[in-house]
Structures are given as structure tokens and as C-alpha cells.
Amino acid sequence: MSSPQSGSQSRKVLAVVDDLMFAVKIDAAARQNSVTVEYAKTMEDAMSKARALPSVILIDLNHNKLDVLELIKAYKADDELKKVSLLGFISHVDGERKQAAVDAGCDSVVPRSAFSVNLPKILKRHSTAL
DSSP states (O other), rough: OOOOOSGGGGGEEEOOOOOOOHHHHHHHHHHHTTOOOEEESSSHHHHHHHHOOOOOEEETEEEEEEEHHHHHHHHHTTTGGGGGEEEEETTTOOOOHHHHHHTTTOSSSEHHHHHHHHHHHHHHHHHHHO
């Protein structure tokens, strides 16, 4: 098994999003920071791609096609994957879901607006943190 610190692995991000607008923003910020982004569309895909131990997993907590709370619990229940930082973003008015994500194990949750504005900084921080 290769170390997450070797080569491009330390600069890889996994994004679990179904909102095209956020995918475009993530791609633009990733290019700006020389970060590789992979997208997961299914629960199985999200679990499988996380095995590459990305530096961070970005999760749209308002995802329409996946049960992201179950996904967060699955990540945190896995001895290897629970070490990967989970950053969720959510509508600022959805306080109940935000708390549910934190309770499920999401490491940090930010409003969608703050996520959009700070995305380049977020990717830079996570791409150099390892």
C-alpha cells in the first residue's frame, strides 16, 4: 500500500456532489491548486474511491441521490477511512441536517455560501496538510 503522502495521492480530493454548479466550482478551484478531484455518484463508488485515501472528502449534505448521513457513518465505521477528513457543505437554513451530519461523524460542516467563497483555500489547506 502506498502512503497518502506519496506523489499525487496527497493532492487528491473526493467529491460526493450531485449539484453541477458545485462540481464546476470544485473543478475550477482544484485546477487553481493543482489538485486532482474524483467524483462519486453512488454509495459503492464513494466507498471504493475513498480507499485511495484522499486528503479530504467533500460531501454535499443536500445531495439528492445518496443518503449522505449513512455514507458518513460508513466512512467513520471503517478503521482505514475514518482517518480521512470529511467536509460537508449545506444550505445555511438547514440546521437540523447540519447537526445530524456532525452527529454522524462529519468533521466539519460549512454553509454552501462559505464553501463556495473559501473553496480555493479549503483545497489548498487540505492538499498541503499531508
